[in-house]
Amino acid sequence: MLIVNQEVIDPALVEDAFQRIKTQAEMVSQVSCCERDDEFLLQAQDEVIDGILLAQEAERRHQHIADEIFRPAFEMALRQWRENGASWDLIESHRKEIREETLAGLRMETFTRMLFFDLVVPDDGELLAYYNLHQLDYFTPPAVHALHLVRFPDQTQMWADYSLLLNVREIVLAGVEEFSHLAKIHTQKVNQEIDLDWISMERLSHPFESILFSLREGEISPIIHHENALHLVFAYEVKRAEQKPFDALRDEISHKIMLEKKQAILRALASELRAQAVILGSAIEEPNPVEA
Structure with missing residues (x-):
């Protein structure tokens, strides 16, 4: 059982994470x-603990939510339950739960809005520096119009x-016959289809892909053994990877920078809260001891 500042944490939260x-x-x-x-479980538990600590801090700092803010949000939550098919009786039986969830959401919105109040939208210099540092994240991936022979x-x-595929490959490399003709003859696909588009x-x-995208236009692959089959692929046409232009990415990069700054603020605060928190137990089940 995991307990954070006397709050018992639902193990399902860790399992979902x-x-x-x-x-x-x-x-x-x-x-x-x-x-x-084991690594992922520890990461999930840490993530849940940080989230709980931040939610507790949001409640501590913003315990009171003004009625003019709460009431419209609560009414919207009730409508959403109704629109999702819940009966009025079911909604009434969960009214307290819906109210608490609405309050928690509003507290967190207010909490994060105050935390991020001083964040400044990045200027062109910061955007360009980020783009140059992360260019490998911003490209149009290569594509190949591939023909395929499988046995x-x-x-x-x-x-x-x-040996049959070796012979096909040698004939194509020698320029004696076209791959498309030989593939049609020798493929064992039920529909005789050779064009992968x-x-x-x-x-x-x-x-398969690691070899396919290394081919030049008009080049045949080595024989590939994959999933109990033998393959030859032919690069009929090739589109190389292209770097996306900076100007087309301004909004996306700005959003990414702001998101990273917000996450850094939350991580730093969670670390401070963790140092003062009382955290007992664990949501991770210990393995049963092996009998000798």
Whole structure:
């Protein structure tokens, strides 16, 4: 059980944060990250503790919310419940909960507005410096119009299909026949389709894409073994990566800088609050001891 300044924390908050953090990591790496579960759990618990400390501080600083601010927000919350299909009886049974959630939201809005009051919108110099420092974040990814030949070999006797693709590759490299013609003849796709159309770079960690986007226009790939199949791809057309122009990114970069500044302020305050807080227990379950 996790307790922060005498407030018992719902373990579901940590579980939700853990699932989000793990999902984001797996989307980036394109591989399962189960071996990092302990790391993600600790990160999730720290994130929840910081959020609770900030919410407690918001309530301490802004305990009273003026009725003219609270009432419209509360009425809007009730309408949203109704629009989402809740009956009036259900809404009435949760009225206290809705009221407390509305107050908490208004306190946090007031709290953060005061915290961020002195933040200044970045000028052109700051925007340009950020753009130059993070240029790799601002580009149009490359794309390839790819043709594809696939074989599904017997895994115990792969040489027959592998040697066939070797021969296809040699013929194309020698300029004797076009890849499109040979792919149509030899593909084992059910519909005989060889045109993958335009593929934009999304997952460079994927073995197929890491090779595909290294090809020049008119170039054939080496043989790729992936998911129990053998592949050849041909770069029919190529669009190289392009740097996005600074002028088109001003608003996006300004928003990013402001967001990072706000997050830094919240992290710094959470760190100060943590130093004074009484935090007991943990939301992370300890593994059962292994019997000897």
